[in-house]
Amino acid sequence: MSDTPLQVLINQAPHSLPQGATLADAVAASGIQPPFAAAVNLQFVPRGQYAGHALADHDKIELISPITGG
Known part of the structure; x- marks a missing residue:
């Protein structure tokens, strides 16, 4: 297994996460x-x-907040 960081997109912004990272790690990295x-x-x-x-590597992660109002 390589120690090269994973390159992912979180809401279309590039992020590097460690090998073995989970969606929970990506959420934490995003600060949402x-x-x-x-x-x-x-x-x-x-x-x-x-x-x-x-x-x-190269996963595309979308974190979507609800929009209030109408």
């Missing part, structure tokens, strides 16, 4: 505050699965 929903490569990931969802 709840409430939000998360998707990896356009696939929704339930909140309870963030810590177990391993990331791969």
